[in-house]
Amino acid sequence: MGMQNPFQNTMTQLDKVAQIKDFGDDFIARLRQPDRDIRISIPIKMDNGSVKIFEGYRVEYNNALGPYKGGIRYHPDTEINEVKALAFWMTLKCAVAGIPMGGGKGGITVDPKKLSSGELEQLSRGWVKMLSDVLGPHKDVPAPDVNTTPEIMAWMTDEFEKITGDRTKATFTGKPIEKGGSEGRGEATGLGGFYVFDTLRAQIGLPNKCKVVVQGFGNVGGNAARVFVENGHIVIAISDSKNAIVNENGLDLEKVEAHKKNTGGLKDFPGAINITNTELLELPCDLLVPAAFENVITDANADKIKARAILELANGPITPEADEILFKKGINVIPDILANSGGVTVSYFEWDQNLKQQHWSEEEVFDKLRPMLEDASKKIFEKARESKTHLRMGAFIFALERIKAKML
Numbered sequence: 001m002g003m004q005n006p007f008q009n010t011m012t013q014l015d016k017v018a019q020i021k022d023f024g025d026d027f028i029a030r031l032r033q034p035d036r037d038i039r040i041s042i043p044i045k046m047d048n049g050s051v052k053i054f055e056g057y058r059v060e061y062n063n064a065l066g067p068y069k070g071g072i073r074y075h076p077d078t079e080i081n082e083v084k085a086l087a088f089w090m091t092l093k094c095a096v097a098g099i100p101m102g103g104g105k106g107g108i109t110v111d112p113k114k115l116s117s118g119e120l121e122q123l124s125r126g127w128v129k130m131l132s133d134v135l136g137p138h139k140d141v142p143a144p145d146v147n148t149t150p151e152i153m154a155w156m157t158d159e160f161e162k163i164t165g166d167r168t169k170a171t172f173t174g175k176p177i178e179k180g181g182s183e184g185r186g187e188a189t190g191l192g193g194f195y196v197f198d199t200l201r202a203q204i205g206l207p208n209k210c211k212v213v214v215q216g217f218g219n220v221g222g223n224a225a226r227v228f229v230e231n232g233h234i235v236i237a238i239s240d241s242k243n244a245i246v247n248e249n250g251l252d253l254e255k256v257e258a259h260k261k262n263t264g265g266l267k268d269f270p271g272a273i274n275i276t277n278t279e280l281l282e283l284p285c286d287l288l289v290p291a292a293f294e295n296v297i298t299d300a301n302a303d304k305i306k307a308r309a310i311l312e313l314a315n316g317p318i319t320p321e322a323d324e325i326l327f328k329k330g331i332n333v334i335p336d337i338l339a340n341s342g343g344v345t346v347s348y349f350e351w352d353q354n355l356k357q358q359h360w361s362e363e364e365v366f367d368k369l370r371p372m373l374e375d376a377s378k379k380i381f382e383k384a385r386e387s388k389t390h391l392r393m394g395a396f397i398f399a400l401e402r403i404k405a406k407m408l
């Protein structure tokens with residue numbers, strides 16, 4: 001969220017890449033607009049009998065590489081510019097991951113925590129009703145994003161099936177396993193982020209055993225923290241939307257989770273110190289992992305960041321101005337469109353399994369995922385080095401070359 005218009009930020013990034021490499025004005029101009037952006041109104045009957053109308057969106061940004069692909073976000077601050085930015089990043093992310101998918105994103109302006117389960121189901125089915133014409137396995141394939149869950153994907157799949165008769169289950173990914181979901185999809189974003197980090201770790205000068213700070217304790221941040229610890233690193237601080245905690249010697253994540261369940265938050269976790277989310281971002285550490293929202297590192301705090309490197313598991317956590325400040329300080333940023341692309345890659349596996357009526361084991365899924373991310377990481381590192389730029393611009397060049405090759 002943050003104050004800055006995230007779509008404006010994506011266009012600043014696009015301007016920057018066009019200065020580093022000549023892609024031709026026509027191609028860059030084409031990428032300044034989504035193919036289409038759709039705004040819908042979704043009326044639902046609230047439990048108290050009143051009717052409430054929610055605003056929803058689907059942005060289909062670019063399908064040069066395949067069907068539009070990208071999650072659906074439920075958040076009170078979600079608005080069209082945020083969804084457009086996220087859809088733009090999805091376009092590049094799918095190209096980075098090397099999957100035959102284009103970029104899209106959806107959302108509803110809503111605080112889902114304020115709805116009952118019945119209201120949430122109506123709202124989710126309502127989103128599909130309004131958009132069923134443009135969705136489909138070969139047209140546009142949504143997935144979960146912030147505050148949307150496998151259960152929501154199951155409601156949406158069911159609604160789509162009722163309306164269109166499509167029985168492939170391939171129109172939504174991130175479904176529960178027993179309803180056509182893929183093994184490993186839940187862990188894929190966090191685990192994929194670790195694979196990317198592990199491929200680049202030595203090259204960006206990080207030690208074998210890193211001190212890691214994670215912002216966010218949701219599906220992505222929580223899973224990533226666990227994977228880092230399983231692989232011998234120490235998570236010294238973590239936060240949720242309300243609080244943050246730090247213990248220089250490392251946090252026992254299982255106990256942190258139990259504490260959050262029992263008390264409703266992270267505050268006063270035994271042995272740790274309570275800090276603010278702002279302080280968490282500024283802690284000295286080897287690796288900072290923003291895994292929550294966009295625009296958390298801006299020109300206002302970039303100078304205070306003391307991490308040696310940053311792994312962006314959230315989409316767009318660093319503004320373009322902050323990027324330059326961090327680059328000058330020698331802080332390596334592993335960009336979102338590479339770092340969190342494990343999620344959409346396993347979504348693509350899910351889509352593929354649905355269309356082929358197969359079910360792969362978790363081992364098979366991770367065995368396919370790892371080399372894809374390693375390959376993309378190495379190539380992007382090289383691109384950045386060749387062009388004497390940072391990894392984000394390396395990733396942009398890499399993605400735009402793939403997209404351009406299909407568009408002309």
Ligand code: GLU
Pocket residue numbers: 069070071072093141142143144145146173174315340341343344345347
């Ligand atoms: N919402 C996720 C992302 O931002 C996943 C999208 C997908 O699986 O299609 O990458």
